[in-house]
Amino acid sequence: MKHFYVTAVVLCVTVAMCSVASMPADCPQLEAIIHTCTCEGSLDQPTDIVINCRRKGLTTFPTINGSYTGIIYEFTLAYNDIETVPDDAFQGLRIKRLDLTNNKLSSISDVSFRGLEADLTVLKISGGATGINAPFTAMSNLTTLQELTLQNFMIPGGDLENSIFLQPFSALQKLTLVNWNLKSIATAAFTGLTSLKELYVQQQPNLTSLPVGAINLLQDTIEKIEISNTKIIKLYSYSFQTMKVLKTLVLASNLIADLEDNCFNGLEDKLQFLDMSLNTIPLSSLSQLQVLRNLRTLKLQNSGLTTLPTNAALFNNKPNLQILDLRGNRLTTVSHNVFANLSSLVQLDLSENQIGTMGDNSLSGLTNLKYLDLGHQSLVGTSLKLPPLAQLTSLITLTLEFTPLSSQSWDSIRQASSLTTLNLRQTGFTSIPNMTFSTMTNLNTLNLGNNQITNIYQETFVGPQNHLKSIDLSSNLINHFDSCTFHNYSFPLKLNLIGNPLHCDCHLYWLSKAVRDGQISLETYLPNTCTYPPQRNGSDFSALNPSDLCSTAPNPAVCSDYYSPTTTTTPTTTTTTQPSVIISVTFMSATTDSITISWTLDLPELLNYIIVSHIEIPGGTTPIYSREITPGNLQYSIDGLKQNTGYEICVEGHPKVGQQKQTCIKENTKPTPTLPPNNDDQTSNSTEIGLIIGSVIGGLVLLAILVAIIYLVFLRKKSPKDKYPVQPRTFTRAELPQMGYDSKRYRKKKKEDTTDGNKNQVTVSTVTDGKNGQPNIGRISAGSYQYLQEKQPISNKPNPVPPYVNDAAAKQYSSPYENDVNMRPLPRMPQDSPGYYNPAFRHSTTPDQQPHTYSEIHL
Numbered sequence: 001m002k003h004f005y006v007t008a009v010v011l012c013v014t015v016a017m018c019s020v021a022s023m024p025a026d027c028p029q030l031e032a033i034i035h036t037c038t039c040e041g042s043l044d045q046p047t048d049i050v051i052n053c054r055r056k057g058l059t060t061f062p063t064i065n066g067s068y069t070g071i072i073y074e075f076t077l078a079y080n081d082i083e084t085v086p087d088d089a090f091q092g093l094r095i096k097r098l099d100l101t102n103n104k105l106s107s108i109s110d111v112s113f114r115g116l117e118a119d120l121t122v123l124k125i126s127g128g129a130t131g132i133n134a135p136f137t138a139m140s141n142l143t144t145l146q147e148l149t150l151q152n153f154m155i156p157g158g159d160l161e162n163s164i165f166l167q168p169f170s171a172l173q174k175l176t177l178v179n180w181n182l183k184s185i186a187t188a189a190f191t192g193l194t195s196l197k198e199l200y201v202q203q204q205p206n207l208t209s210l211p212v213g214a215i216n217l218l219q220d221t222i223e224k225i226e227i228s229n230t231k232i233i234k235l236y237s238y239s240f241q242t243m244k245v246l247k248t249l250v251l252a253s254n255l256i257a258d259l260e261d262n263c264f265n266g267l268e269d270k271l272q273f274l275d276m277s278l279n280t281i282p283l284s285s286l287s288q289l290q291v292l293r294n295l296r297t298l299k300l301q302n303s304g305l306t307t308l309p310t311n312a313a314l315f316n317n318k319p320n321l322q323i324l325d326l327r328g329n330r331l332t333t334v335s336h337n338v339f340a341n342l343s344s345l346v347q348l349d350l351s352e353n354q355i356g357t358m359g360d361n362s363l364s365g366l367t368n369l370k371y372l373d374l375g376h377q378s379l380v381g382t383s384l385k386l387p388p389l390a391q392l393t394s395l396i397t398l399t400l401e402f403t404p405l406s407s408q409s410w411d412s413i414r415q416a417s418s419l420t421t422l423n424l425r426q427t428g429f430t431s432i433p434n435m436t437f438s439t440m441t442n443l444n445t446l447n448l449g450n451n452q453i454t455n456i457y458q459e460t461f462v463g464p465q466n467h468l469k470s471i472d473l474s475s476n477l478i479n480h481f482d483s484c485t486f487h488n489y490s491f492p493l494k495l496n497l498i499g500n501p502l503h504c505d506c507h508l509y510w511l512s513k514a515v516r517d518g519q520i521s522l523e524t525y526l527p528n529t530c531t532y533p534p535q536r537n538g539s540d541f542s543a544l545n546p547s548d549l550c551s552t553a554p555n556p557a558v559c560s561d562y563y564s565p566t567t568t569t570t571p572t573t574t575t576t577t578q579p580s581v582i583i584s585v586t587f588m589s590a591t592t593d594s595i596t597i598s599w600t601l602d603l604p605e606l607l608n609y610i611i612v613s614h615i616e617i618p619g620g621t622t623p624i625y626s627r628e629i630t631p632g633n634l635q636y637s638i639d640g641l642k643q644n645t646g647y648e649i650c651v652e653g654h655p656k657v658g659q660q661k662q663t664c665i666k667e668n669t670k671p672t673p674t675l676p677p678n679n680d681d682q683t684s685n686s687t688e689i690g691l692i693i694g695s696v697i698g699g700l701v702l703l704a705i706l707v708a709i710i711y712l713v714f715l716r717k718k719s720p721k722d723k724y725p726v727q728p729r730t731f732t733r734a735e736l737p738q739m740g741y742d743s744k745r746y747r748k749k750k751k752e753d754t755t756d757g758n759k760n761q762v763t764v765s766t767v768t769d770g771k772n773g774q775p776n777i778g779r780i781s782a783g784s785y786q787y788l789q790e791k792q793p794i795s796n797k798p799n800p801v802p803p804y805v806n807d808a809a810a811k812q813y814s815s816p817y818e819n820d821v822n823m824r825p826l827p828r829m830p831q832d833s834p835g836y837y838n839p840a841f842r843h844s845t846t847p848d849q850q851p852h853t854y855s856e857i858h859l
Helices: 015-022 027-033 212-216 283-291 409-413 506-516 680-715
Strands: 038-041 049-052 074-076 097-100 122-126 147-151 174-178 198-202 224-228 248-250 273-275 297-299 323-325 347-349 371-373 397-399 421-423 445-447 470-472 493-496 520-522 530-532 583-590 595-601 607-617 635-638 646-655 661-668
Touching (some): 027 038, 027 049, 506 520, 583 646, 595 607, 595 646, 595 661, 607 635, 635 646
Parallel strands (some): 097 122, 122 147, 174 198, 224 248, 248 273, 297 323, 323 347, 421 445, 445 470, 470 493, 493 520
Antiparallel strands (some): 583 595, 595 635, 607 646, 646 661
């Protein structure tokens, strides 16, 4: 959650009212004594006197004309241009709190505070922009001080070593040193501050190390230490070892990049608040936080975190942690169960990260969580799907503004039934599922601004009718919405519709009347601009009367009663479950500037009227709506469109009971037609040419059909080819033959040789001779497969390892290399053998002793 610190200001309508409400009785007397200032009561206690000289443009100290024996609770001269505080500046006054900050002080008298010693408990003073020495002597007698702020002062050499000026302040409980030139703080610097509970050392750009010795000197009393906006780079081991009551430690806005082991020793069960924001601490160093088992608040804002440990080591041992601030880091993912051990967590801030993924159980265990901020995630081209929120039974505030959300996130949002505040501003939603808020009966504030929502129905906001007081729908695409939207709501209701393209016609008659009756108040810091009808384009809706929108008041709407199924109020009627009206839309025709559609209705008697809308696609931003069409009309023409352009056309039925039903189609207008030349001779010639071309094409088609028939009848009648045995396994590369100088590559399949009637014979280039150790035997035909050697023996043969598959058959011929495939049998099929192969060139080489290559076989 974002935290804004605002200075409270009391505004009075009249001087008399201020006098009666907040001016103490002695104010007239005091304003006469200090006539340049005003007298008023304290914000905390109206009877306490405050002399207010704040922002008066004073360049000199105001004159005190008299004395006042009573106690002035506060005298403030802050934010002026005073340069000098004179001697006895407050003579005759008794002051408890004095504020001299944000002036241009260059000179402070050593006796300027004389007379205030007995009463002054709080002193805030700052030097000029260039800085002067701290007014040690002037303050030396203010022994009753409990709070001291010294801003914009100098210290010789930048080393705070001399503790003499602080020794008188044994009653001091809060010390603030802002924007000094400190380089170091000596161990003895705070000697004498025996009651100090809070120490603030801020804006010290020359301070590079934590003043461990000085702060440990305060071990018995110090409860809060803030050292921020310095250049401290490391926390050393045992820096807080002696601390006895330290509860709050703020080390924000430094350069800390390393936490040494045991740096938090001594604070395990004491420290309740730790702020390490605006440092750059590696995740490995953050494991040192694990020992702090009594933390209530942990702030790691803008600490450079890119991930959280999946084992949740950072958040182990934190049974009392209530506030966890992780905003402004570079987190992209929140893993499962990362916060599972933080059952006491009340506030979790994950805003200003880059979280695009959250595990379904990433928020499990947070049963006491009340405030969750996931807003301002920097996501490009993606959206966040929220994890289930059903376990967050205590969640009352959910902030998701400026985070692109997946439409599936509605399922998770619906589970957050205990919400009182929901911020969905600029999340990219285009619609709101009906009954989403039906269980959020305590929802008070809902922000849906800067989205692309177009339609609002009665069912949209059903649920929080007794508590919802503010709805922000600004900067959406809403033209009008159902007059039953706020049926049975408790009024008044604050509604923001600024930035919507409102159709200021009869559809919004009910809203205008509700505004006039005081039930609904519209935000009017900008006009609620009308965009339709044309005669009211640019008008401010909030300035129009109901009669300006519709000359005749529409009949009261018949609204569904979702809150009491048996009770009805006028004009509401008791309703039962109604059948759905089905609308079927059909495209009829299109011209260059119009589209005509028709539709059918299965139950037209359930409808009050029909509206047709259209929007240009792509690029259209605001749909254009038709007049109300009676359900008896089933056709509509949309005119005035752009030529050759796409449109989405929707037919929306408004039923007598229930929500609107809508069906859409997408169609295009026609482009401008290209007209032929207006020449009779050319028309005649074109017709004749068309006839000639048609005749030629017809003849060619007929000839092609005849050729196909001849081919199928005569050429396809031939004997089937022999089927070669299929190899039953895949060979390794080492088993494949290689080419050499006695073999050639396969080139291409040759034409069929029909000279000897062997039409199925295919001849190829020279291949291997099939035998090892017999080089240069000569040209071998492709039919020489009788020397295919078996890879494995055939177990059921007498000779278990025959040298060649068809060696015996080959001996019947005078030449084993003849290509007589008709007589030579095929190689026998391997029965239980895994296969056969040709190893002829397996071990041979080319003349230059390079291995043969054989790329023509692809198995």
